[in-house]
Amino acid sequence: MLSKSKKDDKTGVLRLFWVFIAIFLFLQILMLVLYPRIYWDSAVYIGIAKFLFSAGHLGFMEIIRPIGLSLLIGPLWKLGIDVILASRILAIAFSILFAYSTFLLGSRVFNKETGLLSSVLVMTTSSFFFWASQPMTDIPSITFCILAIYFLLGKKYWLVGLFSSLAFLFRWPSGLVLAVCGLAMAAATLISLPRGNYKAQIKKNRKNTVGGEGKFYSHFFPLFVSILKMLIAFAIPVMMFMAFNYAIYHGETAKVSHALFRPWILGIWHQENPAEAIHGIYANLMYYLFEMARQNFLLLLSIAGLILLARAKFWEDSNKTALMASFLIFFSYYTYIGNKQPRFLISFLPFVAILSAYAILHFTRNQRILPAPPKFMPLLVTIFVIAAISGAALNVPLVMDSANYNPGFKKGLNKAFANLPFGTKIITNTPVPAAYLDYLFVPNYYSQEGYYQAFATDQKAGGLVYISAGITCFRKDIDCQNTDDEFLQILLQRFNLIAVLSDGERPYYIFSKDETLPSLNDKYLLDRAVTLSRIPYGGNSIIVLRMDNAAGVYREDGKGNIWKAESFSRILNDLNSTPLTLSIIPADLLELNNSSLDLLRSYISTHDIAIAQNGFSYHDYGLGSEFAGRDYASQWNDIEQGRNIIEDKLGIVPLAFVPPYSSSDKNTLKALASLGYIIYSSVPGDPIVADEYGLKRYDQGISMVKDWASMKNKDADALISEYEASWPVKPYVLLAFQHFNFETGDFASLVSFVEYAKDHRAQFMNLDQLHLWLGFLDGVQLTASDNNIGINVSPEIQEKYPDFATAVTLSIKASVNMSVSTNLQSIILLNSASKPITVCLPECTIIDAGNYMRFQQIY
Structure with a gap:
């Protein structure tokens, strides 16, 4: 039995943990009040929640996203609660559970002091501190990972499989915890094997056991049963999700397997997302080490923790082996993939924090570099908290971004779409409005053509939301030649701009097909008099x-x-x-x-x-x-x-x-x-x-x-x-x-x-x-000065593309007289203006609105 002083020490550590949880909760409530902005990914999960709990009539479905978090947000929205506030409170609850799970795991692997210090390191790391109040999948999914590993150490394999499955269904990469648990179970079995000459023992066991099966082999049967339990518990929720996939997506593909696995097939590229890629081998390898130094420098002591565990022969202890496997697998995966983001540190933060806490306590106690007996633990942790919270506040530029939030943004959105009837679709290239509005949204982030086409052709589409840089351009070819401003001009030429709102970060352009509504088009439409037609x-x-x-x-x-x-x-x-x-x-x-x-x-x-x-x-x-x-x-x-x-x-x-x-x-x-x-x-x-x-x-x-x-x-x-x-x-x-x-x-x-x-x-x-035509067009030079227009193509380009030397078309969109010069033998002038224009080459000719004319032998 524990002595009274040891019991008091452990009770004191637990009390101190809840004191820090209370401090953390207070700070998160401040974040909730002072920084109300909802971010891109958070809005996605709210939008999916509305879609799932409205039977597809509201919100939207984003195929590559897991639905775990949205299944928790949906009932809150269905009850009529403010979904943004409720989802952020849910996020804070998961963050507290994350910290508590880290405390439990650290206590299980080492002791309660290590668990306490590791949870404090977690709560004061800047990414965790900021995203703790945002409904994102990182924190909930890793919480389930920690619990899966914790129950693994307690040999509760059904719960291991269940929590591994939940982790996976909240965030796909978190399914790696299944590999962690499998590896740790195999390692634990190997640790329990008899030492010595294995071959000799095998022969001995075969001779002394009926059927030729010896004690050596009997070690592996429990491993098989344990893994089977874990896999069954993991598979049941995943199979339910796959059935959901088939019901939703079977009409979008000709293959059954592609419907069942559609979110993973379409989402696998996201781990190499070019928009978030870091160039350079060393920059990739060192990225998360730099992030540890930036977000909470104490996390760098995890390197010392790794060395100490290696010196202590961690492979002889199944608990420490599980911790090492968790860190190595998650850290290696996020270092390997091209998609690098500061918040991804959260995905292996608990393991890094436990290793760091272990190193800190080892040096302060065993090496006596710093005098810190257990009774000074509160003072030590308080110092760490002050330092880490200061670093967290300084290292999160997102806090400053959130501070600029426009509180009138939600009201502006509601006003802009107030006249839309129920069932109306809103085409958007940002998910944020879906968090505020109860309409059916159709997001398009990858194609200007598809985005424009969806609004123009769908009769139920009554509204369109456009932000600059909302449509990702992965390439520099012809599909991306329309800049954000140019694409906005295309929208202004076709649709009615009814509102321009700002969330404090960027403008949101709201379009309607209803031409009777007050229009802002004239204010934002630019008059580009002459353009080189790409046709x-x-x-x-x-x-x-x-x-x-x-x-x-x-x-x-x-x-x-x-x-x-x-x-x-x-x-x-x-x-x-x-x-x-x-x-x-x-x-x-x-x-x-x-x-x-x-x-x-x-x-x-x-x-x-x-x-x-x-x-x-x-x-x-x-x-x-x-x-x-x-x-x-x-x-x-x-x-x-x-x-x-x-x-x-x-x-x-x-x-x-x-x-x-x-x-x-x-x-x-x-x-x-x-x-x-x-x-x-x-x-x-x-x-x-x-x-x-x-x-x-x-x-x-x-x-x-x-x-x-x-x-x-x-x-x-x-x-x-x-x-x-x-x-x-x-x-x-x-x-x-x-x-x-x-x-x-x-x-x-x-x-x-x-x-x-x-x-x-x-x-x-x-x-x-x-x-060939677009290659030729790249060599055409257009110059404009007042009403004097010049079109020139080098002789080399004309010789390389002889079939297109007579195909160049100049589109004139202003009703003014133009003087045009060119070194081409033939050119086509297209009047895109609303009135006739006069063009001189050098002889003057009138071209009626909407007509075009070819001019020959111009020098």
């Missing part, structure tokens, strides 16, 4: 038609490919001379007989066709991708082999690459660049930065497929509607379709769309032609 020959758009799986269709059962020659031929005959890109899976060509190959070759030779290579075999390697996650050599070999097949069968070396499942990685791009590819054609949201490897990227803007589960196609009206909402945003619209799912009406729909587009001055190109 050739006086057109208003470029359309690229891309037939995917052009030589076959991949079948899930793996039994082979089917090529519908009749459908293929009818489409090409209907399109006649319209340029077309065939996206071909090389392995499909090996399945075609000679007759089918001859038919395919004949169309390629007689039509305006470009060939794009669609991977190699379209095989899914378990990550929703044929290439992502594989090593460079295997990807290079498959891509080269696919190119050789296309060259051998069709006599064409493809320059364009279409990634299967719209997914690839850096190794894919390196291989493509090495093999001479120049075009990468994917979908918005694919995070690949193609220009870093010398490739230009041209993304699909419209898919003809309406529902991927049934493979039904859109009709002509739907295609035309999406097209009209796409071309104002960027110079080309890429329409993707498959021939094998065409039914009788689909042929007419495609032809009707093409005829409509041609009647409205659309220029059709294949991918190779589009690439």
Whole structure:
């Protein structure tokens, strides 16, 4: 039994812990009152909560996010409580539980003094201190991780699996705790094995035991049972989530597995998020060490803690082994991934804090560097608290950002959308308004075209929220040539700006389709008199038609490919001379007989066709991708082999690459660049930065497929509607379709769309032609001084792109007289103004509004 003094010491430590919890709670209440801002990720989880608890009528669903936290926020919102305040209080509760769990784990592995000091280090680390009052997943998920490890030390394996599963469903990377627990369990089993000559003991046990199974092997059966319990408890909640995935997403993909695993397939790239990437090997390796020094310098003593544990042979103690495994696995993962953020320190903070506390107490007691017997513990911890809180306050620039919050922002949002009826959708490129408003939101963060298209085509979309830098541009190719200001001007030309609000950080532009509402357009619309059109020959758009799986269709059962020659031929005959890109899976060509190959070759030779290579075999390697996650050599070999097949069968070396499942990685791009590819054609949201490897990227803007589960196609009206909402945003619209799912009406729909587009001055190109045209356009120089306009193209560029020397179009948007000079032999002038204009080259000509005119032999 413990002596009375030891009991008092332990009781005193526990009391002191709750004193610091009370101080922490008081400070967090101050944060709650003084800094009311809600941040991006917090707003996402509130929006998802509204979506889940309104049966999809309010809020929004963000596929790549886990739903654990939102399942807790949702009932609070459903009860009519202020959801922002309630979710922040919930966050504080989790933060206190995080600190308490750290205290428990530190006490279990070492002693209560270590547990106390480690919890104090946690509470006073700047990232934890700031985010403790924000509804984010970092703190709750790691709380569950700590509890899983704590129950592991108590051998409660059902609870280990349950809390590991909860950690995973709150934040995907926190599922690593399952690996931690498995490794720790295996290590504990090995520790318990008899020492000495294992081989001799095995032989001895076999001889002395019925059935040949000895005591040596009997150690592993409990391990198997324990792991099985843990895995079953882990799997049940995860399987429920996968059933939810199928119910929600089965109409968005043709493969069952892709529906079940959709959040992980689409979200795996986020660990390499280019927007948060740190460049340089050493910068990545040292990032979190610098963060420890910046956020709480005492955490650097965790290095000493690691050394001390190694010297003490931690592997002989299962508790210390579990702690080491936790730190090493989580720290290694976050150091390895490209996505680096200061708050990610929270994900391994409890383990770092326990190691640091262990080192501090070791030196102050055993080494006697500082005199600190247990009775001076309160004074020691108080000093640490004062130092760490001061550092936390100084090291959190977000606090200053939050202090600038505009308290009238919420009221302004409610006023701007006051007249919208229930059921109205709001298109947005920021999740923040969804935390304040009870409407159905449709977020789009990855494509200006998709964002614009969603508002223009959806009849239920009555409002649009736009912030600068809200649409992430992962690349520098043509899709990103519209700057934030230029895109705002495009929105102003089409929609009614009804409000401009500020949350204290940035302006929020609120648009409506209702032209009767008071407008701010004139205040923000800039008058750009002259622009160089990115469309050739006086057109208003470029359309690229891309037939995917052009030589076959991949079948899930793996039994082979089917090529519908009749459908293929009818489409090409209907399109006649319209340029077309065939996206071909090389392995499909090996399945075609000679007759089918001859038919395919004949169309390629007689039509305006470009060939794009669609991977190699379209095989899914378990990550929703044929290439992502594989090593460079295997990807290079498959891509080269696919190119050789296309060259051998069709006599064409493809320059364009279409990634299967719209997914690839850096190794894919390196291989493509090495093999001479120049075009990468994917979908918005694919995070690949193609220009870093010398490739230009041209993304699909419209898919003809309406529902991927049934493979039904859109009709002509739907295609035309999406097209009209796409071309104002960027110079080309890429329409993707498959021939094998065409039914009788689909042929007419495609032809009707093409005829409509041609009647409205659309220029059709294949991918190779589009690439050449935009390359030529990069060499055109436009100068403007008063009403004098100059267009010049170097002789080298004209010689390199001879087909486009007569395609340059100048768009004039102001009703003023212009004088134009150019070194081109031919130029097209398009009057985009509302009145006739006079243009002199040098002879003066009047061009009516909306018309264009070609001028020949101008010098």
